[in-house]
Amino acid sequence: MSAVLPPASERSDAGTLGMWLFLAGELLFFGGLFAGYAIGRLHSPAGFAAAGVRTDLLLGTLNTAVLLTSSFVIAIAADAAAAHRARAAVLGFAGAALLGLVFVAVKAVEYRGEWHEGLFPGPGFSMRDAPQGAELFFMWYFSATALHALHLVIGMLMASGCALAQGLRAPAWLRALDAHAVALYWHFVDVVWIFLFPAIYLVAPRA
């Protein structure tokens, strides 16, 4: 029955290769988003600058620190899983997922503040007197950060899965999760944020 089954070593390589390919696609997905940003900023630099200073630099920086730390933790977790150190792996994956949760919570606080300041595009938008492009900036900001947060939530689910998979009675489909591939995905979501952070918070000169 298993006459043509490939050796196990090839299968685990397969998971990593599959994830790299998926991330190559994701790069182009976010690439389209960044192209939209570049065009908008090129057409209306003043509007983008006026809107950029209204973002919350403190919370943005805090979230950058949280996410960088989570990447560090998940790298340790993936190594621990490969070395069959179950305790360290559980702690690492759970820790990364928890830091992801902190990021999403901080993001929610940030969204709440922006909503109250009338920065959400639409009829209640408060920067009516700002140069053209301010509303587009916030449209882009909310689309981009929401898509990023969605990716992070998927990462949190997979990291939690990896933590649970270390348990002795974990079901087979959960143990099929490739810890290395999950960590790769997590790093990618982190790197996307590394590009979002300056594009959103740092480009406009602040007083």
Add this chain to the structure above:
Amino acid sequence: MSYLCDGHSLRSWLLTTDHKRIAILYALAITAFFFVGGAAATMIRLELTTPAGDLVSDDAYNKLFTAHGVIMVWLFLIPSIPSVIGNFVLPLMIGARDLAFPRLNLLSWYLYMAGGLIVLAALALGGVDTGWTFYTPYSTMFSNSFVSLTLFGIFVTGLSSIATGINFIVTVHALRVPGLGWFRLPLFVWAHYATSIILVLATPVLAITLLLVAAERLFQIGVFDPAHGGDPLLFQHLFWFYSHPAVYIMVLPAMGVVSEIIPCFARKRIFGYRFMAYAILAIASVGFLVWGHHMFVSGQSPTANLLFSLLSFLVAVPSAIKVFNWTATLYKGSIRFDAPMLYALGFVGLFTIGGLTGLFLASIALDVHLTDTYFVVAHFHYIMVGGSVMAFFAGLHFWWPKVVGKHYPERLGRAAAVLVFFGFNLTFFPQYLLGVAGMPRRYHAYPPEFQVLNVLSSAGASILAVGYLLPLLYLGWSLRHGRPSGANPWGATGLEWQTASPPPTHNFEQPPEAPQDVYGYTPEIGARFGR
């Protein structure tokens, strides 16, 4: 035990992870969508038999050609050869037991079905009138139809494309039988490898573009809206960055099919194997750099026009290499004209006409005259229908004995192939002439002087319809009454022919050995499989 007999319950089909059964699931679904899209085309051709817009309203006509385009591109052509024939044959060709990720393969089918049903729901609720290209600002600001729902459906089928692409690439890398090096692979495998790279890299760009259009419809502010500092041309750039490579998603697998059939029925090694493989890679990579030729009249800079024109001409070089090499393979071959070969030869001829008229459109000055005329419609139907659909039927007939273990009736097969070839040319050649005469596309009424050519085109479409319905009947008939085919009815050299027909669940009873020469055809073998 053959894969067809391994479980007869509905559950054994709907929860299968066997690539062969998933290929059958895909085949059933795309056949249904093909006939829905075909019904829309039938309505279009009926309307256009008379100059006056008397059968459907202008609004209904817009929805008809949009439905035809959306269904045929995303629900039929993109998955047709890769997800049906590729899914079934690719693991067999490399001696693997299954794809690298069998469960992802099943998930991919469910995503495709979900996306397809969402698109059908949007059509049933009232349809879309933007054309399959969804150009802004019409799609974002003005269209009062089910744009967002349709976009969402296409987005979901895109996820299915990406999953299939990743699965194929990893399979070719990781699961080749020992000793089967890259330059021993069948060109079908090369073609699917290159197609998968396009699927993985281009589809996400479509995904983000469609999301941005949907967001703009929802909030009335967006990156394609000039009133807020956005740019409607950005939509065209992003859309064609996917949709031009998508043409190669449709045609590269077709080239793969034809490269298997021509050597088999000419009993000769494929001419210039390495160049064929490199040409596939060249088409896939240069194909990413030509999207701007859809935008010559959009107002993009003359420099950009010049570069896109030049690069588009460049794609003709590897394409021509392929046509020359297929022709050289035929030279002094002992050729048999069975149905798969008739379809494959039809592909070569029609692809050549479609490709050459593509050069007309890549020339900026000529394109300004021909943009948005029936010349463009005729050109891409020669590539997609004359090329890809012909090759799909070629592959369907070639591998049918392998899939079901029965022969189709050969005479009817040949008759259908000839009908399709003549019907196709009668349908679409007049459209070239209409385009040169200046008839614009996407209109439901036209001046009376265009009627003769339009009636010819509609007459051709009715012949084409018979040609497409015939295989549905006789292939269905052959399931029960067809002659048993044996493992290798064509005397073909690929690994997939070394196992039983239909193959056992795990593909091979013994691990197969890598073939010394995957195109090792000789005229002597040909003598053995005469009927």
